[in-house]
Amino acid sequence: MSLNIHYKEEFKDRHIAPNSEDTKAMLNTLGLGSVDELIAQTVPQGIRLKQALNLPKAKSEKDYLSSLKQTASLNKVFKSYIGQGYYDTITPGVILRNVMENPGWYTQYTPYQAEIAQGRLQALLNFQTMVIDLTGMEIANASLLDEGTAAAEAMFMQFSLRKNQQAKKFFVSELLFPQTIDILKTRANPFGIELSIGDHHTAELNEEFFGAIIQYPAGNGEVFDYTAFAAKAHQQNVKVTVVADLLSLTLLTPPGEWGADIVVGTTQRFGIPMGFGGPHAAFFATKEEYKRSIPGRIIGVTIDSHDNYALRMALQTREQHIRRDKATSNICTAQALLAIMAGFYAVYHGPKGLKLIAERTHGLTVTLAKSLEKIGYKQLNKVYFDTIQLDLADLTDSIHRECIDNEINLNYNGKTVTISLDETVSAEDVKLLVKIFAKVKAIAADQVELEDQQVETVIPAELQRTSSYLSHSVFNAHHSEHEMLRYIKSLEAKDLSLCHSMIALGSCTMKLNATTEMIPVTWPEFGKIHPFAPADQVAGYYTVFNELDKWLSEITGFAAMSLQPNAGAQGEYAGLMVIRAYHQDRGDHHRNIALIPSSAHGTNPASAAMAGMKIVIVKSLENGNIDVEDLKAKAQEHKNELSCLMVTYPSTHGVFEESIIDICNIIHENGGQVYMDGANMNAQVGLTSPGHIGADVCHLNLHKTFCIPHGGGGPGMGPIGVAKHLVPYLPGHAVVDISKGKSIHAVSSAPWGSASILVISHAYIAMMGSEGLTNATRYAILNANYMKARLEQHYPVLYSGANGRCAHEMILDCRAFKNAGIEVVDIAKRLMDYGFHAPTVSFPVAGTLMVEPTESEPKHELDRFCDALIAIRKEISAVENGTSDKTDNPLKNAPHTAAVVTGNDWKHGYSRQTAAFPLPYVAAYKFWPSVGRVNDSYGDRSLVCACPPIESYMEETTV
Incomplete structure (x- = not known):
C-alpha cells in the first residue's frame, strides 16, 4: 500500500458542507450536470469576472494560527494608563469561556x-x-x-x-x-x-x-x-x-x-x-x-x-x-453579545463587588496622586475618580522615555499628561509609576514612600452617591462561580442557535463561524491593546489591516477600504457621507437626491435621511426587478441634484438582475454615484464584484459574508470599499492620523472600529483562498436552488431570474394562506416545534418568508428544513379543507412548550404527538421553546424595560 505523505487538510472542505455525493444528488434534482451549468443559468454572463481572484494560497487551520501567532507577536502589550474611554479589565473566566467563546451565545x-x-x-x-x-x-x-x-x-x-x-x-x-x-x-x-x-x-x-x-x-x-x-x-x-x-x-x-x-x-x-x-x-x-x-x-x-x-x-x-x-x-446591528457579557459582569460581581472594584480603582488613583505630589509634581484635578492630570513642565520627554522603557503608556498632551487607572492596576503598578516619576527628578528609589495608608476619597459629600442600585435579586444571587455557571447555562438553554440547527434567514447569511477563526480574538496580543497605543507598538494589527484591506479590495474590485464602520448600517452611512463629500468637494453642494428602489432594505432610506439626502423612490416591476424606465426617468428628472442610487445586488428579492450594468450607467450619465448594499455579497464573491459591475461604493457585512458571528444581534462590521476617485474622502480620526487627504470626520469611536473581530474575517479569507471563496459562492447558490426546487412544489416562489433560478436566497409566498386564517407568523412559530428558527418574515414582501441556506449547510440539513416546511404546508391544507379547525390547530397554537404538552389539561383537536413531535427526526433533535407565543401588544401597552420581581409581575397579570 502506497502512503500519501503530501495530504493536507483544506479548510474550504470544512466550511463548505455538501460533499461530492450531496452535490450530485442536488444537481440531479435540478436536472443539471454540474455546478458550472447552474452558475451559467444564474449569474448573467455580462457581469462575470474573467479571471480568478488574486489572493494568497489558502492556508490550513494549523498553518494559519501559526502564522497569525507570529503576526500577533508584533503587537507590544504595554501596560495602558491612556484611558480616554478605554480601560483594561478582567473578564471573569466563567463569562469568557461560557459566553464570549461559546457558540451557544455567539451564533444566535x-x-x-x-x-x-x-x-x-x-x-x-x-x-x-x-x-x-x-x-x-x-x-x-x-x-x-x-x-x-x-x-x-x-x-x-x-x-x-x-x-x-x-x-x-x-x-x-x-x-x-x-x-x-x-x-x-x-x-x-x-x-x-x-x-x-x-x-x-x-x-x-x-x-x-x-x-x-x-x-x-x-x-x-x-x-x-x-x-x-x-x-x-x-x-x-x-x-x-x-x-x-x-x-x-x-x-x-x-x-x-x-x-x-x-x-x-x-x-x-x-x-x-x-x-x-x-x-x-x-x-x-x-x-x-x-x-x-x-x-x-x-x-x-x-x-x-x-x-x-x-x-x-x-x-x-x-x-x-x-x-x-x-x-x-x-x-440594525448593535452589540448584543458584548451587552450580554457586561450584564453578566454586573450579575457576577453584584452591587457590592462593583463598588469594591470602583473603590480600589479610586483608592489607588488617590494614592498615586498623593505620592506624586509628595515628590514635587503638580496634580491639576481637584476632584477625580480614576484619572489624574499632571503638569510635567519640561519633563515630558524624560517621563515618556522612562515609561516606554518600562513598557507603560500614558496619555500625553503637550506638557500635561493624564494617567487613568483601572481594575487591573495593583499597588505594585502604582509603586512602579511613582519610582519612574521619582527617577526623572533624580530621587532615589529608597527615598520614595507610597502614600497608601488611610486613603480617603477626594470626592466631596455632595457628589457622592447615596442611592441604592442593582437591588434586584438577579444581581444578588450568582456570586459563586458554580451559581454563575448554572445561571449562564440556564439562559443559554432557552435560546436556539446555530449549534442546534440551520438558521435560514434571507438577507442575513447565518453561516459557519469556524472555531479557528474565533480563537485569536481572545489572545492578549489582540485583546489587551488600547486603540490609541503608539503605532510602533501595533505592527501586528497593522499587518492584519493592510492584508484585509488588500484582500477585500480585490474581492470587491475597489481601490481601497475603510475598516472603521462597525456595523452594516453604519457602513451605509459612511459610504453615503463619502459620496456627499466627493460632490461637495467638486462644488456640487446641490446634489442631495438619493434614488432608492421600493424593495430596498429599511436601513437604506434611513441612512440616506441621516446623510441629509432627499429620497426618491424607484418603482419595482411585478417580477421584483427595478423598473429601469422609471429609474431612467427619475435620474433624468433630477440629474442636476442627483447624488446617488442605493441598490442591493443580487436584488433584495434574491435575483441577479440582468440590467444592473445599464442601471449603473444611467446613474453615472446623470452625474450620480452608485452605492451598492453589500448585504448579498455572499452571492458575488469570486463570480462578480461591485467594482466590476460599476458601483462606486459598497459596504460589506463582515458578520454575514465574511463569517463574523451575529452574536445575538451584534457585533457586526461594515467596512466600505470605494473606487479610486473616492479614496481621499474615506473616514479619518481625531486621535490617530489615518487621513486620506480629504477625509470625512470619524464615524466610529475607534480608528478601525471593532478591530479585534476583523481577525475573524482575515482568518476566513486566508484559509479559504481564491478557490475556496469562489466555491463558497457557488455552493450558496446551489443550496438555495436545491431548496427552491423542493419547496416550489408546495409554496409559490415569488421571484426568479431569467432562467428560473434564484441567487443565494428565495422568497416563499404565504399570502394566499390568509384565506384559511393562516398568517405567515403562524408558520414562523410552528417551525419552532420542528426545531427551526424561521426564515426572514415579511421582508421584503409582507406575508412571505425569505429563505437563505448558505454554503455551510449539508444536504441532510437542507432536507430536514424542507421536510418541516412541507409538513407545515400539509397542516395548512388540513385547515383549508376543513380537516383541522380554523382556530384550534397546530399552527395557531404554536409554539408548544414542554409544560403545555406534558400538562394535564389537553383540550385540542390534535394530539400531543402532533404538537411536539410532528416528524420522526424531531424526537432526536427536540428543542423546546421556553414560552408560548408572546403578546407584543400587551407589552407595548404596559411597557416594562427593567427586571421586575417575577412573582409580583405574575400577580398583576392574573388579576
Missing part, C-alpha cells in the same frame, strides 16, 4: 423570534436594568455601537425632539473625549447643526440651542458638579446629555439625580477586552417620556399565550425596517 441571531430567544432577552433585560440603576434614569435600550455614536444618537434625538424648529445650536463641552467630538461633527453636518464647543462654566445657552452634552467625569479626569449647568440649560428648554463612566457611578451621584435628560457611555470596562477599539457595547438611557424616540432595541416584559412571564423586543414600530426614512436612527 437577533431575537426577532422571541419564543426561542428568552435567554438572551433576559440577559439584555439585565443589561438595561444595570444601566437604568447606575445612571438613575427611567429607561434604557439594549446597547448601541460605541460611546461616540451613542453620543451622536443623543444629539440627533434632542434635535428631533426640539420644539423650536429654529434652534440649530448644540453645546459641546470641550472636555468630551476628542473621538466623540469628531463623530458629533460628522453627524451634525448634514442637518446644519452648529456645534458650539467650549467651557461649560462660561457657556451662554439661549433659544438658539436645542441641546448640550457634557462628560462625567470629564475627559481630563476632573469630576464637576453639573447641577447648576443642568438647571440653567433647562431654563432655556435645552436638554442635557451626559456621557458617563458607568463604573464611576457606583461612587458618584448618578446623572439622573442632578438633571440629565439622556445618559450615554460605554460598558467596555465591565469585562470587555479593549481589543484595539472594540467591539464594545454602548448604553443609552433616558426619561420614560422619550421612549418612542430612543434609538436601537428595547427589551420589554410581556406575557405569553398562557399568561406567563415573557420577553420580547418592544416598540418595534420605531425601527427603520418599518419607518424607513422617518426612523429615529438607522441602527
Whole structure:
C-alpha cells in the first residue's frame, strides 16, 4: 500500500458542507450536470469576472494560527494608563469561556423570534436594568455601537425632539473625549447643526440651542458638579446629555439625580477586552417620556399565550425596517453579545463587588496622586475618580522615555499628561509609576514612600452617591462561580442557535463561524491593546489591516477600504457621507437626491435621511426587478441634484438582475454615484464584484459574508470599499492620523472600529483562498436552488431570474394562506416545534418568508428544513379543507412548550404527538421553546424595560 505523505487538510472542505455525493444528488434534482451549468443559468454572463481572484494560497487551520501567532507577536502589550474611554479589565473566566467563546451565545441571531430567544432577552433585560440603576434614569435600550455614536444618537434625538424648529445650536463641552467630538461633527453636518464647543462654566445657552452634552467625569479626569449647568440649560428648554463612566457611578451621584435628560457611555470596562477599539457595547438611557424616540432595541416584559412571564423586543414600530426614512436612527446591528457579557459582569460581581472594584480603582488613583505630589509634581484635578492630570513642565520627554522603557503608556498632551487607572492596576503598578516619576527628578528609589495608608476619597459629600442600585435579586444571587455557571447555562438553554440547527434567514447569511477563526480574538496580543497605543507598538494589527484591506479590495474590485464602520448600517452611512463629500468637494453642494428602489432594505432610506439626502423612490416591476424606465426617468428628472442610487445586488428579492450594468450607467450619465448594499455579497464573491459591475461604493457585512458571528444581534462590521476617485474622502480620526487627504470626520469611536473581530474575517479569507471563496459562492447558490426546487412544489416562489433560478436566497409566498386564517407568523412559530428558527418574515414582501441556506449547510440539513416546511404546508391544507379547525390547530397554537404538552389539561383537536413531535427526526433533535407565543401588544401597552420581581409581575397579570 502506497502512503500519501503530501495530504493536507483544506479548510474550504470544512466550511463548505455538501460533499461530492450531496452535490450530485442536488444537481440531479435540478436536472443539471454540474455546478458550472447552474452558475451559467444564474449569474448573467455580462457581469462575470474573467479571471480568478488574486489572493494568497489558502492556508490550513494549523498553518494559519501559526502564522497569525507570529503576526500577533508584533503587537507590544504595554501596560495602558491612556484611558480616554478605554480601560483594561478582567473578564471573569466563567463569562469568557461560557459566553464570549461559546457558540451557544455567539451564533444566535437577533431575537426577532422571541419564543426561542428568552435567554438572551433576559440577559439584555439585565443589561438595561444595570444601566437604568447606575445612571438613575427611567429607561434604557439594549446597547448601541460605541460611546461616540451613542453620543451622536443623543444629539440627533434632542434635535428631533426640539420644539423650536429654529434652534440649530448644540453645546459641546470641550472636555468630551476628542473621538466623540469628531463623530458629533460628522453627524451634525448634514442637518446644519452648529456645534458650539467650549467651557461649560462660561457657556451662554439661549433659544438658539436645542441641546448640550457634557462628560462625567470629564475627559481630563476632573469630576464637576453639573447641577447648576443642568438647571440653567433647562431654563432655556435645552436638554442635557451626559456621557458617563458607568463604573464611576457606583461612587458618584448618578446623572439622573442632578438633571440629565439622556445618559450615554460605554460598558467596555465591565469585562470587555479593549481589543484595539472594540467591539464594545454602548448604553443609552433616558426619561420614560422619550421612549418612542430612543434609538436601537428595547427589551420589554410581556406575557405569553398562557399568561406567563415573557420577553420580547418592544416598540418595534420605531425601527427603520418599518419607518424607513422617518426612523429615529438607522441602527440594525448593535452589540448584543458584548451587552450580554457586561450584564453578566454586573450579575457576577453584584452591587457590592462593583463598588469594591470602583473603590480600589479610586483608592489607588488617590494614592498615586498623593505620592506624586509628595515628590514635587503638580496634580491639576481637584476632584477625580480614576484619572489624574499632571503638569510635567519640561519633563515630558524624560517621563515618556522612562515609561516606554518600562513598557507603560500614558496619555500625553503637550506638557500635561493624564494617567487613568483601572481594575487591573495593583499597588505594585502604582509603586512602579511613582519610582519612574521619582527617577526623572533624580530621587532615589529608597527615598520614595507610597502614600497608601488611610486613603480617603477626594470626592466631596455632595457628589457622592447615596442611592441604592442593582437591588434586584438577579444581581444578588450568582456570586459563586458554580451559581454563575448554572445561571449562564440556564439562559443559554432557552435560546436556539446555530449549534442546534440551520438558521435560514434571507438577507442575513447565518453561516459557519469556524472555531479557528474565533480563537485569536481572545489572545492578549489582540485583546489587551488600547486603540490609541503608539503605532510602533501595533505592527501586528497593522499587518492584519493592510492584508484585509488588500484582500477585500480585490474581492470587491475597489481601490481601497475603510475598516472603521462597525456595523452594516453604519457602513451605509459612511459610504453615503463619502459620496456627499466627493460632490461637495467638486462644488456640487446641490446634489442631495438619493434614488432608492421600493424593495430596498429599511436601513437604506434611513441612512440616506441621516446623510441629509432627499429620497426618491424607484418603482419595482411585478417580477421584483427595478423598473429601469422609471429609474431612467427619475435620474433624468433630477440629474442636476442627483447624488446617488442605493441598490442591493443580487436584488433584495434574491435575483441577479440582468440590467444592473445599464442601471449603473444611467446613474453615472446623470452625474450620480452608485452605492451598492453589500448585504448579498455572499452571492458575488469570486463570480462578480461591485467594482466590476460599476458601483462606486459598497459596504460589506463582515458578520454575514465574511463569517463574523451575529452574536445575538451584534457585533457586526461594515467596512466600505470605494473606487479610486473616492479614496481621499474615506473616514479619518481625531486621535490617530489615518487621513486620506480629504477625509470625512470619524464615524466610529475607534480608528478601525471593532478591530479585534476583523481577525475573524482575515482568518476566513486566508484559509479559504481564491478557490475556496469562489466555491463558497457557488455552493450558496446551489443550496438555495436545491431548496427552491423542493419547496416550489408546495409554496409559490415569488421571484426568479431569467432562467428560473434564484441567487443565494428565495422568497416563499404565504399570502394566499390568509384565506384559511393562516398568517405567515403562524408558520414562523410552528417551525419552532420542528426545531427551526424561521426564515426572514415579511421582508421584503409582507406575508412571505425569505429563505437563505448558505454554503455551510449539508444536504441532510437542507432536507430536514424542507421536510418541516412541507409538513407545515400539509397542516395548512388540513385547515383549508376543513380537516383541522380554523382556530384550534397546530399552527395557531404554536409554539408548544414542554409544560403545555406534558400538562394535564389537553383540550385540542390534535394530539400531543402532533404538537411536539410532528416528524420522526424531531424526537432526536427536540428543542423546546421556553414560552408560548408572546403578546407584543400587551407589552407595548404596559411597557416594562427593567427586571421586575417575577412573582409580583405574575400577580398583576392574573388579576
